[in-house]
Amino acid sequence: MGTSDFDLAAELQKNGSLAMMVAQPPIAFHRVFVDLTGSATAALLLSACLEQQEVPGAMNEHGWMEVSAQGWEDRTGLSRKEQATARKTLRELGLFEEHRTGYPARFEIRVNFERISKRLIEIAQRRMSQSAQKAVH
Template sequence: MRDRRFTAISGDDAWESTKHNRELAIIWPLLGRHIAFHRRLVDLTASVKAALLLSQSIYWTRHGRDIARTSGWFFKTTEQWEMETGLSAKEQVTARQVLRELAILNEQRVGLPAKLHFRLCVDQLGALLSERIGKGASRLDWADGTVVAELLGPSLAYHRTLARIGGGVHAGLLLSRALHLTRLQSKGQVEVWVPSSAAQWTEQIGLTRREQETARRELARAGVWEESLDGIPPRLVTRIRL
């Protein structure tokens, strides 16, 4: 039984493992660098896009050049944010507002001409995250990778390049995750068709049901996303058209 609502391309249900490996070997280098997207930050910000901007801000706060000399301040243009995250200028403004309201992002304009600089309020961020995971809100050492990993939780690889295919960050994040699961499949760890219920996607990447439906529709329209109903009772499964 197949649900054709989001099916863009029909084809045989079985893919050869060698074909998967060959196609993935071609595709993977083309994806470029990825962002470590922290799912836990979606719960903190109630926004996937704010969580994405925050994830990248954490990266620059921990690894940016001269970050210690500048007391945590780093410079990014709107164009640079878009290149790194896929967020449009309007989406950046909204995401930054969310982070400012949580008191975890400071902004200031410096120099002539004035350039917008950013700084994470790491103590506030640490306190909010510690509260969410039931950990004591003591001062955290953000240079300690083990402590930071515990605080942020597991990360997902988000490929900004994939946002272009579905026309936005939500589709890019969904496709990034599905492609990761497809790569695992090529190693024999999961089925060819990836379980794809709305509840599972929300748990894994934080997208709401409506955000998922829009992203799936756009990816199907682009010809890279196929869905089917499988089993009794039927469950929704997905595969990526490589």
């Protein structure tokens, strides 16, 4: 690896905007959600939904949570098109519901924890069965 005259620490001290960008928290998601959804993008959005539900007051009394495309983009980095594709995947798999409400219209989602739990158990059972078959052979 070659040497460089670029000093990141010095540049971060000089450039507050760059420092703020680098200081953003990492974006993480549950790896098993990729197996659950077949999509890293859907896994990321589902993880963000679950994380957001931990925020006090994020959900109403019926389990619905208001979301905005801009809010999800700020949290995940997913574009509106990527979000739409991920939401479609999550809806089709029955992992969450969504509807429009209010005026002006906004999206609300509700995560289907029962469906997620059942699918995760199925994945775990499948993996255990595959491991057992490998051990026999």
